[in-house]
Amino acid sequence: MGIVKQPLGKVRIVTDSSCDLPATAAEELGIEIVPLTVRFGDDEFVDREDLTVAEFWSRCVNSPILPETAAPPPGKFEQTFRALAADGATGVVVVSLSAALSATMQSAELAARTIKADTDVDLDIRVVDSRTITMGLGTIVLACAREASEGKSIESVEALARDLVERTRVFGALDTLDNLKKGGRIGGAKAMLATALSIKPIIEVTGGVVEQSGKQRTRSKSLNHLVEKVKSCNGNIENLAVMHADCSDVDQFVEMLRPHYADEIVVGEIGPVIGTHGGRGTIGIAFQVVD
Numbered sequence: 052m053g054i055v056k057q058p059l060g061k062v063r064i065v066t067d068s069s070c071d072l073p074a075t076a077a078e079e080l081g082i083e084i085v086p087l088t089v090r091f092g093d094d095e096f097v098d099r100e101d102l103t104v105a106e107f108w109s110r111c112v113n114s115p116i117l118p119e120t121a122a123p124p125p126g127k128f129e130q131t132f133r134a135l136a137a138d139g140a141t142g143v144v145v146v147s148l149s150a151a152l153s154a155t156m157q158s159a160e161l162a163a164r165t166i167k168a169d170t171d172v173d174l175d176i177r178v179v180d181s182r183t184i185t186m187g188l189g190t191i192v193l194a195c196a197r198e199a200s201e202g203k204s205i206e207s208v209e210a211l212a213r214d215l216v217e218r219t220r221v222f223g224a225l226d227t228l229d230n231l232k233k234g235g236r237i238g239g240a241k242a243m244l245a246t247a248l249s250i251k252p253i254i255e256v257t258g259g260v261v262e263q264s265g266k267q268r269t270r271s272k273s274l275n276h277l278v279e280k281v282k283s284c285n286g287n288i289e290n291l292a293v294m295h296a297d298c299s300d301v302d303q304f305v306e307m308l309r310p311h312y313a314d315e316i317v318v319g320e321i322g323p324v325i326g327t328h329g330g331r332g333t334i335g336i337a338f339q340v341v342d
Contacts, residue, residue: 062142062199062208063135067123067155068098069148069324070189071294076317080196083135085127087155089323090119104320108297108331120324122154128162132174136166142175142205146192146212148324150180151259175205179212182259186292186319187221187337193317194290194339215290218339221256222264222280223294224273226332253277254329261328274304277336282311288338289314296321296333304334 059081066072068086077084086098091110096102098120102110111118128145135143145163147156156178163176181188195212203211251273255264267273281288291312295301297320305316321333 060199060202061140062144062203062205063138063140064192064196064199064208065128065131065135065143065145065159066188066192067148067324068322069153069155069184070192071185071319071321071325072189072192073317073319074099076193080193080200082192082196083131085123085131085155085159087123087153087324088121089327090121092116098323102323104322104326105297107323107326111326111331118323118327120153120327122158125158125161125165128159129165132162132166132176133172136172136174140174142208143177144195144199144205144208144212145176145178146181146188146195147178148188149182149184149256149259151182152184152261153324156180177205177209179209179216180259181212181219182216183219183221183256183337184261185221185321185325185335185337186294186317187219187256189294189319190290190292190317190337190339191215191219215339218341219256219337220280220340221335221337222277223254223329223333223335224267224270224277225252225254225329226270226273226298226334227330254335270300274300274307274334277304277334278307278311281308281336281338284338284340286311287341288312289341290317291336291338292317292319294319294321294335294337296326296329296331298332298334301334308336 065083089096145159150156159178195208198208251267253265267276
């Protein structure tokens with residue numbers, strides 16, 4: 052069965068490839084994803100265009116050094132904005148990767164200023180800092196795209212984005228310390244000891260940056276810890292999503308969450324932008340709390 056595309060409103064949503072959204076979800080809602088670039092030494096790739104997620108993880112395993120990621124140049128955003136205007140859009144809401152972690156938002160803002168100065172293009176562009184990463188960003192983008200597809204105004208879509216930013220929570224469990232070691236964020240001896248003890252760091256996105264919020268012994272305990280994060284909200288959450296970095300146990304994890312969340316759970320693959328630091332085996336949850 053083909054993808055059932057939603058009718059597109061005059062307001063369109065633009066984000067970047069750190070959102071880790073499934074391609075089908077983005078295509079269905081007409082979400083435009085501007086890719087970051089990934090470098091392995093002298094080899095440079097456009098995220099998810101020149102390098103699939105699977106190829107990225109394969110390269111990571113065989114690379115002694117961490118890859119590097121770079122924000123899209125402003126021209127990439129400008130090209131996207133012009134294409135949307137030509138397609139009939141009158142407004143664009145950009146929801147970007149946390150500005151505390153990347154220059155991606157700055158690129159979008161520079162492109163927006165260029166478009167604003169062009170009298171031949173009539174396009175209202177609003178840029179919102181998601182202050183989050185991976186499917187935390189992805190869930191905000193999906194909700195905004197649904198709102199836009201219903202024909203809501205740009206003011207309404209932007210207000211929704213800013214409201215969701217304040218309510219978004221992201222937690223993850225790392226399975227390996229290899230990438231932290233390669234990146235110099237943890238010493239070799241400490242990494243070796245933690246690995247021997249099966250310690251799994253738990254991370255949380257707070258104030259737009261990634262912080263360690265604890266640690267668990269064993270993979271199963273770290274997954275249960277994430278489930279408890281959802282359970283402790285007593286049903287007062289929406290837009291629950293799971294993201295994973297090439298994890299064989301992702302389906303099992305989703306089933307662990309189902310008793311605590313009645314709606315659809317969107318599953319996204321963690322790609323190069325976040326995976327570079329978290330490493331293979333990272334698994335996490337993203338959702339918005341409801342007051």
